[in-house]
Amino acid sequence: MGLSVSAATAVVFLGLFVAAGAFYPAVANGAELVTDAQHDANDRALDQQNTDITVTNATYDADNDTLVVNATNEGSTALDLASVDLIADNTYLEANATVEGDGDTDVWLPGERARFEVDTAEEPDRATVVVDHGVRDGAAVEVI
The missing domain is CATH 2.60.40 (Immunoglobulin-like)
Structure with missing residues (x-):
């Protein structure tokens, strides 16, 4: 019984590790796109303030x-x-x-x-x- 519980726990943690590995790049790419969009908006606002x-x-x-x-x-x-x-x-x-x-x-x-x-x-x-x-x-x- 001890080995099956340990093996099951290892499989669960391995599954969580793989899921986190797949989830992280998607979140990181989304955050990068949002940051780039905010920088672009700030650049446009600065250009608008400097235009007359x-x-x-x-x-x-x-x-x-x-x-x-x-x-x-x-x-x-x-x-x-x-x-x-x-x-x-x-x-x-x-x-x-x-x-x-x-x-x-x-x-x-x-x-x-x-x-x-x-x-x-x-x-x-x-x-x-x-x-x-x-x-x-x-x-x-x-x-x-």
Whole structure:
């Protein structure tokens, strides 16, 4: 009787050891994914805090049906010009964007001025520039 109890106990502990060995990697991987997601969220929050733009002016040339919006990157984060959106009177517009007159770059560095130009037949009242992380600024459109 003594040997069978000892053998049964050894089998039970061996089974628990194998189960723990299978369970641990799953828990460790899950914890690692959660930690990585928290770091990514913190990085996005920091980028949002360091992002700031100011629309310096917005003009609409009624003769040419052209809207021109100038904005300055006043934050400390470089922005991807390809992900910047121009909205006029709640309408998304595909604008031709340049930074400091250079149409070949997609990087909008801190302190630089960007120009967004789009042809639109409708005279907008307000134009808004939206950049990464939802940071935005707008201005009333001056008709010239």
